[in-house]
Amino acid sequence: MRHLPSLMLAVFLVQGCGDLSEADQIGSETFPIEPHNLLPQYTSANGQIATGVVTGSEGALEQPIGFSHEIHASQLNINCQFCHSEARKSIYSGVPPVQTCMNCHRYVKTDLPEVQKIHQYYCGKNKCGPEDTGANGTPIPWNKVHDIPDYVHFAHNRHIQAGLNCTECHGQVQLQGAKVPMMVTAEDGTVSEQMAVKDVMIRETPLQMGWCLDCHGTHPSIDANYGDQADLRRSELKDCWTCHK
């Protein structure tokens, strides 16, 4: 942290979801970021796809790097769309390319093994210099946590442009990674309940048809955005064709 000029931090630590100007989304002269066109990385190294089995604090997916939303989105107050920059523009939100992590972690916390893993993914073909292990130069193979069946049409951009918050559908993501009670196994094999940091993303909402339809029938933005056409819009949003095409 101390290697990073505070001015640089001020440029991209924009608060909250939703109220993001175009300039924030594409970075600035001081801190350029490339809007990426990559589709989200859904598959892990062994080719497994996680299909929506992860709910609650039990059974969270293993991720290749212990990434904490609580540290980044809450303590550091980095805007969701700084990392998930496709959400407003595309049907996908996507996960950030490893370059986004490197913009900070080239300098920040480089002594931590979890951060060194980022360097290993990034370096290689990107020729990083001394820290270049030559190992990979590949995207980080994040496991997918949220997944609805392919026969369902979902579009992030329609929802974000209508003014919905990420948290309405994903829960308190910015608190995930906070300390929670977990069963911890000590070196001598004894198991006890302790407060420990759960670093991985979990799915908080069901993503089932009834959940989509409930909101489509009741969300206040529909009255606000459609006025006397709101009832018509609500029936459109219940039409099977809206989500199954």
Ligand code: HEC
């Ligand atoms: C805007 C700057 C910034 C970006 C972008 C960023 N990080 Fe961080 N990250 C930090 C800072 C600062 C810390 C140290 C927080 C602290 O300990 O106070 C940190 C901490 C971490 C840690 C260590 C957590 C611990 O155990 O202390 C990991 C692992 C990490 N980040 C992974 C990532 C990954 C993966 C990405 C890309 C998806 C990423 N970070 C993007 C600034 C950033």
Ligand code: HEC
């Ligand atoms: C510093 C970058 C960064 C910030 C800021 C960030 N995320 Fe993420 N997000 C990631 C990374 C990396 C992953 C993939 C790893 C994981 O699933 O934990 C991810 C995963 C997710 C996922 C799960 C994706 C899946 O596989 O289904 C959701 C949902 C999500 N983020 C929402 C948010 C929300 C909401 C915010 C703001 C409160 C936010 N993120 C802020 C980097 C970030």
Ligand code: HEC
């Ligand atoms: C209206 C509900 C809703 C809102 C609002 C929403 N999401 Fe999602 N999100 C979903 C659903 C449903 C999926 C699963 C999509 C799939 O499997 O095709 C998902 C998937 C994701 C993923 C996994 C990768 C992907 O693109 O499928 C990320 C990351 C994510 N959301 C981040 C965000 C962020 C960041 C915001 C706020 C800017 C946000 N979401 C707002 C419902 C929502």
Ligand code: HEC
């Ligand atoms: C928290 C509320 C909420 C949830 C949950 C939600 N939606 Fe929506 N959705 C909306 C709103 C509001 C709109 C209307 C946006 C507008 O037209 O301004 C919308 C619009 C859409 C559209 C665009 C329809 C069109 O004609 O352009 C699709 C497709 C869609 N939703 C699919 C889904 C699916 C699939 C799910 C469940 C996986 C889902 N939504 C969950 C609130 C929600």
Ligand code: HEC
């Ligand atoms: C707002 C979006 C949305 C609308 C509108 C919608 N569905 Fe769905 N539907 C989903 C989602 C999401 C799933 C997958 C999750 C699940 O199984 O609940 C699904 C799943 C299904 C399934 C498979 C269920 C299963 O158990 O395998 C059928 C059949 C289906 N929908 C029929 C319909 C019909 C018929 C309509 C119109 C009356 C309709 N849907 C309207 C979102 C929607």
